[in-house]
Amino acid sequence: MLTLRNVSKTYPSAQGPVHVLRGIDLDLPAGQTLALTGESGSGKSTLLHLAAALDAADGGEIVVAGQSLVGMGDSARAQLRRERIGLVFQQFNLVPSLKVRENLAFQARIAGRHDPAWVESLTQKLGLSKLVDRYPEQLSGGQQQRVAIGRTLACRPNLILADEPTGNLDEETSDAVLKLCLDLVEQTGSAFLMVTHSPRLAGLLGRRIHLSAGRLA
Amino acid sequence: MKRHLWTLAVLLSHWRRRPFQLMTLVIGLAVATALWSGVQALNVQARQSYDQAARLIGGDAFASLRPTNGTNFEQALYVTLRRAGWDVSPVIEGDVRIADRSIRIVGIDPVTLPQGAGPITRDALDDGPETADGSGESRAVRLLTAPSLALGDAETVAALGGVDTRPTLGNGGQLPPLVVATSLPPETLVTDVGVAQALLDQPGRLSRLILTAAPETRSQSLADLTGGALERVEPDDQGDLERLTDSFHLNLTAFGFLSFLVGLFIVHGAIGLAFEQRRPMLRTMRACGVSARALTAVMLLELTTISALAGIIGTVAGYVIASALLPDVAASLRGLYGARVAGELSLQPSWWLAGVAISVIGALVAAGSSLYRAWRLPLFATAQPEAWAGAEARARRWQLAAAVFLAAIAIGVLLQASGLVAGFVLMGSVLLAAALLLPSALVGLLAIAQRLVRGPVAQWFFADARQQSGGLSLALMALLLALAVNIGVGTMVDSFRQTFTGWLDQRLAAELYVGARDPARAADIADWLETRNDVDAVLPVWDAETRYRGFPVEVFGFSNHPTYSDHWPLLASLPDAWSEAEAGRAVLISEQLARRFALAPGDPIDIAAPGGDWDGTVAAIYSDYGNPRGQVMIAVDELVARFPHAERGNFAVRVAPEAVDTVMDDLTAAFGAGTVEVVDQRTIKDISQRIFDRTFAVTLALNTLTLIVAGIALLASLLTLADARLPQLAPLWALGLTRRRLAAMELIKAATLALLTALLAIPLGLAVAWILTNVINVEAFGWQLPVYAFPEQWLRLIVLALITAIAAAAWPALSLRRMPPTKLLKVFADER
Secondary structure (H helix, E strand, O other): OEEEEEEEEEEOOOOOOEEEEEEEEEEEOOOOEEEEEEOOOOOHHHHHHHHOOOOOOOEEEEEEOOEEOOOOOHHHHHHHHHHHEEEEOOOOOOOOOOOHHHHHHHHHHHHOOOOHHHHHHHHHHOOOHHHOOOOHHHOOHHHHHHHHHHHHHOOOOOEEEEEOOOOOOOHHHHHHHHHHHHHHHHHHOOEEEEEOOOHHHHOOOOEEEEEEOOEEO | OHHHHHHHHHHHHHHHHOHHHHHHHHHHHHHHHHHHHHHHHHHHHHHHHHHHHHHHHHOOOOEEEEEOOOOOEEOHHHHHHHHOOOEEEEEEEEEEEEOOEEEEEEEEOOOOOOOOOOHHHHHHHOOOOOOOOOOOOOHHHHHHOOOOOEEEOHHHHHHOOOOOOOOEOOOOOEOOOEEEOOOOOOOEEEEEHHHHHHHOOOOOEEOEEEEEEOOOOOOOOHHHHHOOOEEEEOOOOOHHHHHHHHHHHHHHHHHHHHHHHHHHHHHHHHHHHHHHHHHHHHHHHHHOOOOHHHHHHHHHHHHHHHHHHHHHHHHHHHHHHHHHHHHHHHHHHHHHHOOOOOOOOOOOHHHHHHHHHHHHHHHHHHHHHHHHHHHOOOOOOOOOHHHHHHHHHHHHHHHHHHHHHHHHHHHHHHHHOOOHHHHHHHHHHHHHHHHHHHHHHHHHHHHHHHHHOOOHHHHHHHHHHHHHHHHHHHHHHHHHHHHHHHHHHHHHHHHHHHHHHHHHHHHOOOOEEEEEOOHHHHHHHHHHHHOOOOEEEEEEOEEEEEEEOOEEEEEEEEOOOHHHHHHOOEEEEOOOHHHHHHOOOEEEEEHHHHHHOOOOOOOEEEEOOOOOOEEEEEEEEEOOOOOOOEEEEEEHHHHHHHOOOOEOOEEEEEEOHHHHHHHHHHHHHHHOOOOEEEEEHHHHHHHHHHHHHHHHHHHHHHHHHHHHHHHHHHHHHHHHHOHHHHHHHHHHHHOOOOHHHHHHHHHHHHHHHHHHHHHHHHHHHHHHHHHHHHHHHHHHHOOOOOOOOOHHHHHHHHHHHHHHHHHHHHHHHHHHHHOOHHHHHHHHHHOO
8 A cells, every 4th residue: 555665755954855754665564553763863754755745755666555656746635635545643633613424524524435324423433423523622532532643534545644643642531542443443444654753552553664864764 | 517517516515504604705806806906996987087188178189278387378379370371270179167166168269160179070070960040050159159069977966056047157157058968077168269269268368279280381370479378289099187197096006905905815814724624625626536627617716696696786885885985086186186077987898897807816826825736736635733733833934934035125115215106115015024923923922921920820811822823814914004004094194184284384474365257457456455554564465377397386475575585485595585585586386386397496497487587596395285286486577578478366355364254345335246356264274174174085085994904804703703813712622711701811821912902003003104204295295194093093093903703702702702602612523
């Protein structure tokens, strides 16, 4: 589902170019889960952004759901994100002016594949049934992240990319949210790549890789 | 498509959660549009009236023969020309008073009137045989047969009593039955030429001849046939009125534009704030698969929809404003230029569409930077307060650079350019440069204050005010502009009022002003007055009209009397100006004429006159405020000799003050109220003062509206920023400051910013006043004014600015004071 071949990324800086990623090779087939760990500044988030078609690599090739991102324009990248990729952020990134119910359906509607029954099922599985008429600001951090996961799964993406999805949650809530997420991923058959600092959480996923100074260890 | 609609729905959800912000945006756009559209409606309405007046009876389509001097000529000349083969049609025009209204009477000859000579033939006379008496005769026929008809527009006919009524004139005459005709200018009645001559008390005289065709073979020239009494004037589709009133309308447009600009400050602020608040939402949408192009397109659609709705509201409000101001505008135009403007608005659909379009265009201009930022929005940037501070500092640097650039333009215009448009460019550059400098000036002043104070809370107060000034900068700029323009216009108007009052005292030195119905009566009245012991002098106020290098000029005859030499407001003169003028060797000219043709005392001047052109010297220049035409004063004997048809019905009478009432009563009793009109000095000054006040009523009304708009801008900014202020205030609350104290400090902070802005507005306002009086007035009206300072006016505006700021900050402060601790705690929860 996700393939990276010899991917590199460099950012300019006042002290000269910073090589964030160097020759990354990675395969993540459908239905598999992968934890990406590494120190701060090791390039984890950059790798995630490249895989999510949010940014373009300087070298190498990235293929998502059979489509190469090389030379892909903004509209095509947006379409790929809409239809194939689901993103879960550490900051939840819910739309503050939409109610939980609307946030859950948000991406699916944009993708044109809104399935009310599936959203209802997700709502129940995520324990959000009583919260659907609330606004994000009226929810706890764990509840907001459950909404964010529901929003991602609602459009049945082929690839889910999560950037420290439990970074703002306590340990107990983190475990509960991640377990729920992995259960649902298993049900949908999506590929799941999660960036995390926590070895404990990384251990809950099927595979684990470590990034150091822009290279896979 | 569905995807875009959903994206739009998500964007709109922001407004659902922040209705006040949406209201701010709509109000900003609506008031900006309202003031602009209102002013445009006034201009359009006035120009429609000018066009109708210019088109009336062939003014725009046919050449005409007009008297070379004076306003009318002997009807015998018409007969002479017809006999010589000239295809001409007679017209007489003049004003009469009917029930306190001044009505223009136009007399025509339906038989010789050419087809296409203005709306009168096309619409009015061909309106068909719709007669009240059912006689079935066409209007052309009824016009020719007694008692004839008087055709007027619906508004005028209704005001005079309605169709088929026959109102009585001030001079005792009676109008023919009134009939409604379309396309006629307001306060104008068209009737048969013979009837009009009687109504105007000018038997056997005409104002002009419409020239359809001159004979192909001419044995005698026009000058030979008429003895030089008539000259050919080519058709003019603009008309004197439109030319004369251009400055007035440019002034109105400038104020309308300023109000529009101040309104756009609100819009820019509201849209900018909405963008910042929606930045995370936009980023999320982009991350979820909405392309930059689609997102920008949908934002554009959202903005266009909102601005179109606001435009409709604004245009309707503009109509209401224009309706309310129209009577004053009409009075100003009449007082200044003698122009007749309809008292009711009749606007084309294009005006309504233009109102909505200006709202949409204004919103797009105000939102340009936000839309660009949405288009270029980085997808995964995180919130960086330091970067924000840096961006604000960068913005201030750009503003400083733009201000320097505008200041350079202002200096360049001041030194090199001339003309009315250059005057407005100068004023616009100065105002915008000052507005752009304001944020830096405020930050500088607050930084100085922060260094001067000791306590930590006081230091925080100024530091926080400095930080808050960034968010309020647009509203404060709007306030600065509104206050400066108020001070500038207020100073100009009050300086003018002070000058005008003094000038009136000089010009209206006589105790009584007498007007007779005809020259024969005037002579009788003068003789009667001369016999009275309580009358010191009877001074003729006689005048004629001519042109100097194409510019309309009034020639005014004065007699040898100290009333003139003691009182007349001379601006510059030769040492023996009065004696030279009394001797017929020199003239005195008005400031307008002097400025227009760069004439100075000692310069030669030649004045065209039917009794022989007159060559003399300019002996002095005097101020003649409010007169769009030029004026020349010559000795009354010279006037009579050179202008045989000069108007000789008016006198100024010097009377012992205690005898004023007696003379007035005796005069009226001796000659009858219908024959003589007597006005005392006090009354005529009151009338002049009222005209003055009405002239500036529109300017002052627009000024006040602009200040209200600036108040709304400040209120809107403070209210929309209220939530954003919590992260700054919550830590202080946590450190031990009470909500009450914090609320009080918020109030004082808003007042401090408004006070500093108001203080900076004073020098800017004085600069505006200087530009208005020394550049724009001179270009627009031809006279210059001394500028006086009115500190009490500044104090009033400072207090007003403080009240506005405190009122605007009151609600957020009150909310803060009543805010439950849980909401303040949430600030810390959100920071986890």
